[in-house]
Amino acid sequence: MLAATWLLGACSPDDGPGNGSLSAVETGFLGGEQLQVFPDAPSEVGLYPDTTNRDDWTPSVSLFEPAHALWTNGSEKQRFVSLPVGATVDTSQADWVFPVGVIFFKTFSYRALDEDSLPIETRALRKTAEGWEYAVYLWDDEGADAALLDGSIPVKVAVSHQGDQFEHEVPSTLQCRMCHESQEPRVIGFDELRLNAPLSGDTATQLAELAEAGILSELPPAPDEIVHEDELTESVLGYFQGNCVHCHNGSFGAASAFDLDHSVALENIIGVETTSELVGGIRVTPGLPDESGLFLAVSRNSEVTTAQPMPPIGVQRVDEVAVDMIRRWILALP
Ligand code: HEC
Ligand code: HEC
Structure with missing residues (x-):
């Protein structure tokens, strides 16, 4: 079947190009350098053998679910990784190497009511x-x-989710790169932490x-994790990790x-002046959410602030649960 072989990579790199099954040769997905252009439809990709039943996905891929996930308008997400046969992710160094x-x-x-x-x-x-x-x-x-x-x-798409109607924006390739290319490797949610x-x-x-x-x-012998003695602080750090660190990671560039x-967020925000010309002021002022540039940016309320909404791309709605959590956290800061 063409679909499944596309995903499988069809034969091990040792087999060399041309030695895979006939359909693999036809599609050119040999798990080596001879990768073809992306097929036009996921039915040809083979991720979902029956596209009308997304609970039934190809066994040759693995499902994963990052801790500290990115919030995207409240959408549900299903994530998979597929490797060429015989290949592994080299995790012997802190910087993982992908084949x-x-x-x-x-x-x-999204899920409309009922x-x-x-x-x-x-x-x-x-x-x-x-x-x-x-x-x-x-x-x-x-x-x-x-x-x-x-x-x-x-591309904007009108969606219904849990009783709300709004437009979800499918990012352009340039936007993919804005989030995925500020660090190596380009993969974000598949790491040790x-x-x-x-x-x-x-x-x-x-x-x-x-x-x-x-x-x-x-x-990895002692895998990274987010631990803080204060549970609320730990949740806030997890939220930053999932929603902000792919841009705010201390590498070069305005983003x-x-x-x-x-590991460094608290010392970089509490009582620290913002570099944004749009808002000015302090990123996090203990006890005063409304005088905290970071809070104003995350709350995305253009009626009370000129702060650029954060994250600036990839979401169109306010993450009310996160806004409430950050408000409570700032109010409780000594
Ligand atoms: C707003 C930032 C942002 C944009 C824009 C974005 N991504 Fe991501 N993407 C992430 C984050 C953060 C994760 C990991 C966390 C998660 O999945 O919840 C991720 C995960 C993924 C994954 C799973 C593998 C991984 O890296 O964890 C794929 C595949 C992916 N993105 C593809 C794309 C493509 C293709 C585009 C453009 C069409 C895109 N992304 C646009 C932030 C972004
Ligand atoms: C797609 C990349 C991207 C993501 C994701 C992102 N930011 Fe930003 N952020 C930027 C850019 C670019 C600026 C500079 C714009 C400006 O000066 O207002 C910025 C500026 C800021 C500022 C003001 C500048 C400063 O020095 O204080 C704050 C606060 C901020 N971001 C917080 C966050 C938080 C919190 C998150 C996660 C909820 C987040 N950002 C997610 C790109 C990003």
Whole structure:
């Protein structure tokens, strides 16, 4: 079947190009350097053998769920990793090395009241010999199949979710890069820190499961985690990690002006002056959320602030739960 072989990478790199199954040769997805362009539809990708049943996904891919996930308008997300046969992610160093041919997928869905969830878009990120490539598929109104977008502009889609109607924006390829390219590797949610938690319903961490399955070359000996004696502070640090650190990570460039990584976030924000000309003032003023530039940015309320809404791309709605959490945290700061 063409679909499954596309994903499988079809044969091990040792086999060399041309020695895979006939359909693999036809599609050219040999798990090596000979990667073809992304197919036009996910039905050809083979991620969902039956696209109308997204609980049924190809067994050759692995589901994962990052701790400290990114909040995207409250959408549900399903994430997968697929490796060429025989390849592993080299986790022997702190900076993980991904093999050529690795593909990540993420499907975004919304759920109107009393309805099944409906997929809106499936994003794909893969490593080729030249570097990382991005692709995005837009699903049709029935959620029956999807088509590859050209990625030149963001696409707005009207959605219903838990009683709310709003427009979800499918990012352009340039926007993918704004979030994914401020760090190496380009993968964001598949790292030591974020896999150091079980999938819901499991007991072993995903790190342990993936190492056991041979997807990770080894289990990191003392995996990174976010720990703070104060539970609320720990949650706030987790929120920054999931929603901000892909830009605010202390690397060069305007988008990462200051570092919100859990190891340094507090010292970079509490009582520290903002560099933004738009708001001015202090990032976090203990006890005073409304005089905290960071809070104003996250609350996205243009009626009370000129602060640029944060995150600046990728969300269109206010994350009320996070806003409330950060407000309570700032109020409680000594
Ligand atoms: C607003 C920032 C942002 C934008 C824009 C964005 N991403 Fe991501 N993406 C993330 C973050 C953060 C994660 C990891 C956390 C999560 O999945 O909840 C992620 C995860 C992914 C994953 C799963 C693998 C991984 O890196 O964890 C894929 C695949 C992906 N994104 C593809 C894309 C593509 C393709 C685009 C553009 C069409 C895109 N993303 C746009 C922030 C972004
Ligand atoms: C897509 C990249 C991106 C993401 C994600 C992002 N930011 Fe920003 N952030 C920027 C850029 C670019 C600026 C500079 C704009 C400005 O000066 O107002 C900025 C500025 C800021 C500022 C004001 C500048 C300063 O020095 O204090 C704050 C506060 C801020 N971000 C907080 C956050 C928080 C909190 C999150 C997560 C909820 C977040 N950002 C997510 C790109 C990003």
